[in-house]
Amino acid sequence: MPVVAFPGTPGPAGERADRRASVAGAVEAFLDSLGAATTRIGYARTLARLTATAGPHHPVAGLDCDHYAAVMAAWDSAAPATWNRHLSALISFTTWAQRQDLVATNPARRLLRRKATHRGDRAIPAARLEKLFTDDRHPLRERLLWRLLYETAARADEILSLNVEDLDPEFRRARVRSKGGALDYVHWATATARLLPRLLNGRTAGPVFLADRRAPASGPRAPAAADICPTTGRGRLSYPRAEYLFKSASAELDPHRQGWTLHQLRHSALTHLAAAGRTAPELQAKSRHQHLSSLGRYVRLGEETSARITAEHDPAARRLLR
Template identity: 40%
Template structure:
């Protein structure tokens, strides 16, 4: 890790953030923390002195940005900022506690990680950009991991047979399939392109971006996981149980397939899992499905319908 100037010279907020994120080994945690800290750098300024952060500035800013968000989002962002400030204090780049006036918000426990069918339908029916609608639909219908979908290139697609070859976790190359919700808008997203990343950023790629992650015809880069996750969160913050994550779309598809009677081999093929033990958590029946099954198998209800 490159050395930073002594505290007397002041530490740039951007440098302090980069250094802190570099200490986090877990990829998903680093991504989640970066979402909050990138916003802090943007609002306070990359060149701002991290030592000037104080409770007045930070609490006012935090409540302005996330004060009206769901408790889940508010608490996730607070955890990220609190962890960063604690690290900066340990480095003696910061004195005091800028988040001392902020408190986590209570939220009702939700043990169901899967979205309901109604929630998925609401998400896929949103007035969102074409790229997001295709991505969410493909992610749900294929039950593939978000990284697998984001790494797709045009050359990997077989649009006629509604499938594509992805690189699974662990390096295996397998075929995923999607349905009509993805197949119909997909040609408009491709827009005649013959090669390059399927899902692209809105802006042209920086010179440092690898050629394999850049589309030659548009000059735009491959959409990142962080940006895709942020967009889904922003679109689902207003939903009653939101915001939702990219992984929840995959989880929901597998849960819904299990509820509809998909066999274990079919679920393993759909998910790309090689172990039944890894699949078990996705086969947990939701409260919605349990209620539907109870109603459909109620003897008294069947007698009344005769």
């Protein structure tokens, strides 16, 4: 028998509509609609700023260009790729809201994507990476994360989203959710296999990489239950914190003293494999790109190859060998 709500008493559909009428409610509903955890985590950072800028109880129908401009102002001085990534989150949210008849206009219409500039070779020399990975001044958590990102050539958000249950130590692999929501495996080598048990220390569930402090149990900063370790009560290590720690630690080895990004570990791994003679299909299997054409910016042979070729064909070096 169908259940009919009394007049003035909202049913489930009415409750959902009321909840989505506010910015906070619409953002929550949009994030819940995303199937890929990595996409959800990435978009959540941008939309949290939208919620804070407009106010959680602001009507989502009242969002305008000024709200979106204020959100994007936080990344005015950021790299074009960073700007475009945050703008994509706003555009995706807006498209979803329009399909749900929550907004009538497009508040992102005045914002334009920025053209990415060519950055040259972004691969980190292997010798400097090895020095960073083996430096005992850095905590075990960081050294394992950096090593794992390099050996798997995975995206940083994929590795930071790992739970202990996703690991398969026997076959040195982990199950990750790639772009688009597909389930894939990434594989690591001996160095990671030796460090991983030390980090887990007997833990059998929860996030692999944990924050330094216990997660708050309530309030606006309380994480989802899936992002809390059942043994220690600590939350999942966030991308911004992991990025900050890597840039700070690598600044000493970076000739420009700016530090490197986590994404450069993936870029470096693929570039080094290409320099070692791996074929394009092999690189595609490692990187899990859908199309071979996407590998171009990652596997462009750069500084190390140039230095090796120069040294091998140095006339002075050839004279010394005689």
